[in-house]
Every structure is written in structure tokens, then in C-alpha cells.
Amino acid sequence: MSLDVVSIRRQFPILDREVRPGIKVVYLDSTATSQKPEPVIEAMNEYYRRFNANIHRGVHTLAEEATAAYELAREKIAKFINAPAAREIIYTRNTTESINLVAYTWARANLKAGDLVILTEMEHHSNLVPWHILAAERGIRLEFIPVTNDGLLDLDVYRSLLSQDPKLVSFTHMSNVLGTITPAAEIIKLAHEAGAITVVDGAQSVPHLKVDVQKLDADFLAFSAHKMCGPTGIGALYGKADLLEAMPPFMGGGDMIKEVKLRSFRPNSIPAKFEAGTPAIAESVGFGAAVDFLTSIGMENVAAHEHEITEYALERLEEIPGVKVFGPSADKKGGVASFTFDGVHPHDVAQILDRDGIAVRAGHHCAQPLHEKFGIPATTRASFYLYSTKDEVDKLVEGIYKVKKVFG
Ligand code: 7TS
Numbered sequence: 001m002s003l004d005v006v007s008i009r010r011q012f013p014i015l016d017r018e019v020r021p022g023i024k025v026v027y028l029d030s031t032a033t034s035q036k037p038e039p040v041i042e043a044m045n046e047y048y049r050r051f052n053a054n055i056h057r058g059v060h061t062l063a064e065e066a067t068a069a070y071e072l073a074r075e076k077i078a079k080f081i082n083a084p085a086a087r088e089i090i091y092t093r094n095t096t097e098s099i100n101l102v103a104y105t106w107a108r109a110n111l112k113a114g115d116l117v118i119l120t121e122m123e124h125h126s127n128l129v130p131w132h133i134l135a136a137e138r139g140i141r142l143e144f145i146p147v148t149n150d151g152l153l154d155l156d157v158y159r160s161l162l163s164q165d166p167k168l169v170s171f172t173h174m175s176n177v178l179g180t181i182t183p184a185a186e187i188i189k190l191a192h193e194a195g196a197i198t199v200v201d202g203a204q205s206v207p208h209l210k211v212d213v214q215k216l217d218a219d220f221l222a223f224s225a226h227k228m229c230g231p232t233g234i235g236a237l238y239g240k241a242d243l244l245e246a247m248p249p250f251m252g253g254g255d256m257i258k259e260v261k262l263r264s265f266r267p268n269s270i271p272a273k274f275e276a277g278t279p280a281i282a283e284s285v286g287f288g289a290a291v292d293f294l295t296s297i298g299m300e301n302v303a304a305h306e307h308e309i310t311e312y313a314l315e316r317l318e319e320i321p322g323v324k325v326f327g328p329s330a331d332k333k334g335g336v337a338s339f340t341f342d343g344v345h346p347h348d349v350a351q352i353l354d355r356d357g358i359a360v361r362a363g364h365h366c367a368q369p370l371h372e373k374f375g376i377p378a379t380t381r382a383s384f385y386l387y388s389t390k391d392e393v394d395k396l397v398e399g400i401y402k403v404k405k406v407f408g
Pocket of ligand 1: 031032033094095096097124126127172174175176201203204224361365366
């Protein structure tokens with residue numbers, strides 16, 4: 001093991017939880033949301049106990065401390081993804097809001113009827129529906145990089161789409177269903193050569209891989225704190241400063257302005273321009289603590305551990321007659337194993353696993369078009385993180401054999 005998982009697990013109090021007397025939780029649903037370590041919980045508690053105040057408004061000590069903590073967390077997040085400047089990090093509620101921010105501001109200011117936006121067939125609904133809304137409103141054109149049978153993106157089709165003068169390419173860095181890690185740097189380079197800007201959905205990559213926006217040359221990167229050991233209710237949008245500065249505001253209200261008259265306003269500079277109203281202050285503190293926690297472990301170590309668990313999980317799952325795992329081999333994917341089990345509905349699989357405390361997700365995982373592509377309505381999904389163990393994979397496999405018994 002590349003990580004000291006025993007000591008890591010000790011920092012996640014929930015992993016000790018019994019879901020029923022004598023039945024400990026086996027948490028295999030980190031793709032939906034990760035669990036939270038003690039330092040994150042403690043940082044948020046300390047915020048409420050010691051320096052809760054509204055930010056950017058007061059001159060009193062508590063307000064100054066809260067503001068400093070909010071801005072310090074932004075600096076930590078910027079460093080975590082190697083953003084050149086903290087002002088390029090916009091706090092949002094989550095990945096969904098980050099993508100919508102780009103769709104409602106950059107895209108509405110820059111796209112007109114007939115303009116091409118390229119997406120992929122493996123997108124989460126949050127990187128589809130904002131563009132559907134824009135297509136209906138503006139008449140922009142959507143094209144999709146196809147997914148191959150082994151769960152990879154078909155870059156030959158992408159190259160041919162690029163000859164149609166796209167304005168924007170928005171794609172996931174890691175599929176939440178197939179686990180596929182997409183060749184983001186290459187996709188971005190080709191998009192730039194074609195004159196398009198790029199949005200990277202980093203909801204699954206930022207928590208699990210070392211993501212460097214400068215190496216990628218990403219124009220925008222969207223991610224959520226709750227999937228990376230942080231709290232719910234906060235996420236981030238990284239954007240290159242020149243793009244963010246040229247974009248109109250998203251929501252109007254307090255903090256996002258320099259000056260307001262009865263009939264006009266002047267927007268604030270970035271990042272405040274995009275942060276209207278009282279933000280998620282305690283959550284920003286938790287987000288910063290999550291980034292500290294992951295940094296102290298090292299993202300390379302997190303990724304290596306997940307790789308080991310995923311490789312083992314795929315090997316064990318594929319041994320089970322009737323189980324079909326979707327997506328590429330372990331070397332091309334993150335810690336996700338979505339599968340079907342002959343003759344048993346994915347929801348039934350999940351329900352029977354839950355009897356043994358095994359938490360997995362069943363359904364279309366907010367990627368309906370991808371499931372349609374594979375001709376299935378749903379899958380059962382087990383997903384892994386830095387606290388996952390081979391023992392938990394073994395419990396999952398035992399659980400699936402029990403499902404087999406129940407359904408004959
Ligand atoms: N993009 C990807 C690739 C995701 O996996 C998710 C959430 C989102 C965007 C949206 O993130 P949010 O924080 O704004 O909700 N994925 C999942 C999932 O797979 N199960 O629950 C949420």
C-alpha cells in the first residue's frame with residue numbers, strides 16, 4: 001500500500017459508524033460525495049465557535065478574521081490546482097454552478113446562433129443541460145465526441161469536429177460512471193489550435209488526481225469541495241484572469257459591485273464580481289482545510305492508492321459470473337466500477353448490499369445519455385477514495401454473491 005490507510009481511516013469518524021447494530025458502513029460511494037476528515041470538521045467548528053462574522057463588510061476583529069480565513073482558503077485552493085493567482089478562483093456552490101456560471105456569462109456574451117459547442121457523450125447532466133438551455137435560447141449548435149465501446153473518447157471524430165470552427169469545448173476530465181480519465185491536455189491543445197476555449201469538468205479529477213491548470217492550459221476548471229474531503233455547499237470555478245475580467249457578472253447583489261446608483265452599477269473586480277451576496281464562509285474554511293489535508297497526503301499518493309484498489313476491484317468483480325463492468329481498464333481510469341449483474345436490477349443489487357452496510361449507488365448517475373449509449377437504463381456503482389481498502393472490495397464481492405443467492 002502506498003498510503004497508511006489505517007491512520008487515514010482513523011481521521012474519518014464516519015467510517016467507524018455502524019449502520020445497524022454490529023454492521024459497519026462500507027462506504028463505496030465517494031464519487032457521489034466523499035467523507036470528511038476530522039481536520040475539516042474541526043476547522044468549520046472552530047470557525048463557528050471563534051470567528052463567525054460576515055466578510056468584506058465589517059472593520060471589527062471577527063469580520064477581519066473571517067475575511068482573512070475566506071481569502072486564505074482561496075489562496076490554498078489556487079495553489080492546489082497551480083492557478084497563477086488566487087483571484088482566478090471564484091467560489092461557487094458546486095461544479096454545477098461553476099459550469100452554469102460560464103454558460104450564463106461567458107457563453108451568453110460570446111456565442112450567437114449557429115455557433116458550435118463541443119461536448120462529449122460521457123458528460124454528467126451538469127455539463128449537458130446548461131448547454132441545452134443555451135441551445136434553446138440562442139440556437140447554438142451542440143456536437144458530441146463519441147464514447148467508444150471500451151469507454152474512451154473517439155479523438156478522430158473530435159479532430160473532424162474541430163474543423164467546423166467550434167467556439168467552446170466543454171468536457172469531463174474523469175467520467176463519474178466509467179471512471180475514464182480523458183486526455184485533457186491533448187483535448188485542450190487541439191481546441192486552442194482550432195480557436196476554441198475550454199471548460200474542464202474537474203468534479204471527479206480534482207479530488208483524485210494531481211490537476212495543474214497551467215500544465216493543462218485549461219481556460220476554465222469546475223470542481224466541488226464535497227467530493228474532495230470538504231463540505232457541501234461550496235465549489236470553485238478557476239478561470240484565466242483575462243477571460244474572467246472580460247465576462248459580465250453572473251448574479252447581482254452585495255459584494256459584486258464597486259458602486260451602485262439608482263439606475264446603474266459598476267461591477268467589482270474579480271473574484272468579487274462573481275460572488276454576490278453572503279457566501280459560504282464556514283464552508284470556505286472547510287474547503288481550505290480539505291485542500292491542506294489532501295496536500296499533506298500528496299495527490300500522487302492518493303492516485304496511486306486508488307489505482308491499486310481499482311485494479312483489485314476490477315479483477316475481483318470480473319471473476320463473478322454475470323457481472324459486467326463498464327469502462328476502460330484500470331490504467332485508464334480512476335476509482336470507479338460501474339457494473340450490471342445479469343437478471344438483477346441495479347437498485348435491487350444496491351438494496352441487498354445495504355443490508356450488509358455496503359453503500360453503493362444505483363441508477364443512471366446523472367449521465368443518462370451515456371447509459372443510453374451502452375443500451376442500459378442503469379448500473380450499480382462502487383467508487384473508491386483514499387480511505388478505501390481491499391477488505392472493503394472483498395466485502396462488496398461477498399455481497400454480490402449474496403445477491404446471487406437471493407435472486408437464484
Ligand atoms: N460532473 C461530474 C463528472 C460529476 O461526477 C458530478 C457529480 C458533477 C459534475 C456535479 O457535481 P455537483 O457537486 O455540482 O453535484 N456526480 C455525482 C455522482 O456521480 N453521483 O452523485 C453526484
